[in-house]
Amino acid sequence: MSKLTAEDIEKRLLSLPEWDYYDDAIHAEFEFENFKDCFSAMSRIAFECEALNHHPDWSNVYNVLNISLTTHSAHGVTEKDFKLAKAIEAIVVPEDED
Known part of the structure; x- marks a missing residue:
């Protein structure tokens, strides 16, 4: 899979407003009601990561x-990162905010 140009990345980020591009990666921060909700989202994201065979660098406090x-x-x-970012968005953004 080939690396996207900075211009391509910035264009694609227009559809992912929670995400920023710096240090050769796209980054997002999500805040939940509590630890349980955050950990639950992380668990759901982990299944998507396995399905896509692509894994994030992530942390939670x-x-x-x-x-x-x-x-x-x-x-x-690459395109692989945007595919995972969209899957993550579908998990963490409540349906009523779409």
Whole structure:
């Protein structure tokens, strides 16, 4: 999978307003009501990661989840990262906010 240009990444981020591009990765931070809700989202995201065979760099503290996506083998952001970002958005953004 080939690395996307900065211009391509910025265009694609227009449809993912929660995400930013820096340090050769796309990043997002999500805040939940509590730790249980955050951990539940992380569990659901983990299943998507396995299905896509693509895994984020992520961390959480209490109710906040920080995610960074990059394709290490391409040394930057690829289509694979955007596919996972969209799957993550579908999990963490409540349906009534769509």
